[in-house]
Amino acid sequence: MAVLKVKFTKTKRDKLAQILWILNWVSVVTGVILFSLGLFLKIEIKKRSEMMAIGDINSVPNMLISVGVIACIINFLGGKIFYDCSDTNKFSRWKLVMVPYIVCTFCFTFSILVGAVMCYTMRNELEESLYLGLRDAIKFYKDTDIPGRCFLKKTIDLLQIGFQCCGNNGFRDWFEIQWVSIRYLDMASKDIKDRLKSNVDGKFLVDGVPFSCFNPSSPRPCIQYQLTNNSAHYNYDFLTEELNIWVKGCREALLDYYTDIMRSIGLAVLLIWLFELSVLTGVRYLQTAMRNVLLHGDPESESDGWLLENSFVETAKYNISIIKNLGKANQISTVSGMNDPNMDVQTTDCGSDNVPTKSVPKAS
Incomplete structure (x- = not known):
């Protein structure tokens, strides 16, 4: 019907x-x-x-x-x-x-x-692609002299400014990598030497973020370093006070944008x-x-x-x-090809077994 x-x-x-x-x-x-x-x-x-x-x-x-x-x-x-x-x-x-x-x-x-x-x-x-990509890009933020990576600092800065975000998951991601190039560090400074020695990998780590993380709408002057040190700044509590940097991570910002x-x-x-x-x-x-x-x-x-x-x-x-018949037809064609009467199997006696060695056409 x-x-x-x-x-x-x-x-x-x-x-x-x-x-x-x-x-x-x-x-x-x-x-x-x-x-x-x-x-x-x-x-x-x-x-x-x-x-x-x-x-x-x-x-x-x-x-x-x-x-x-x-x-x-x-x-x-x-x-x-x-x-x-x-x-x-x-x-x-x-x-x-x-x-x-x-x-x-x-x-x-x-x-x-x-x-x-x-x-x-x-x-x-x-989300996974953004997480892995941003993680690697942030690691190369300081490599402004290496071909193929020299553009990443500008790209990340424009990203953080345009999308009002900071880091991969948040601003604390910058605490875990060395984002300041070694060429801009005063190696004669005792404080810098101590920081390099205190890290197992010999990295210069600080509790600071790049300038592109700053929120220009913040009422107080920008705080770039010692973000988690309340005593380093007057009338400051990073746990309760609204920070003057972007809190949202760039992964979340980009994910929302593309979604x-x-x-x-x-x-x-x-x-x-x-x-x-x-x-x-x-x-x-x-x-x-x-x-x-x-x-x-x-x-x-x-x-x-x-x-x-x-x-x-x-x-x-x-x-x-129809699909089953097509499958059976393929099986029949395969079997008929294996049992071709025009092909003769030559064997070699190896002990008690006959091992096929070559298939040749029968003589007419």
Whole structure:
């Protein structure tokens, strides 16, 4: 029994073909939108790629870009097909193309849904990538003389100023690394020598942060060093007083920024998926209705259209049987290749076992 069967007159078929022709050209525009969204996200990730570890973060923008290009191609072809659907004679030229076209459109529509879901499920991968990338970038903050790393100080400073953040998880991350280059340390100073000797790795560690962590809206002068030493500053308590540096970590700030972008893109992609799903439904109805018209031979007659010719269960069983038969056919072809009568097996006597050494064709 057909699923969601609808009866179409010639007028209804012509109107559906015209609507689908318009919708397919609209879908070309949605394909451009998908491509643009993927390109925008890829550029945003590329801007701060130094702050991210190598991973699968680019899978989402690459997916959207690919789906956008495919959407433009498929819907451009669909526009030509449905322009001819009002004429039965012209439609007969596309009769063999319709089923592969619907299958490709279904796969493409499903890919849009996958892209929308990926926009909402990439938060954990993004968070891990930002954590590892920022951790390594902060370590190289002081390496302004080393090629390949000399730009990181400026990048991190601009990041902390622009996103109003400090460190990876927070400002205390700067306490655990040497962020002051050795070239700016007075090695004749006893205090600096003592600090270097007191650390196992010989690093110059201070309870201070770079200038880019400062909050310009703070009412008191900036405190850069001895942030946790209350006695070093007048009327100061770092536990209770609001610090004059940014408290939020840059990982959290960047994660919130990219999460907002990906949620917005995910919503847009989800709406596009719903639109493409409605177009696919109309395509299926028109294809089945026009096929039945060709079977009857009367272009003016009424015809039935449906989503599935049989029930969901019967369709699933039929597809599963096809897959099983394909598997059996592959097994039979493999076995027949092994038992080729034109091949003779030569063996070498090694004790009591016969070991095949070479297969050669039998002599005619």
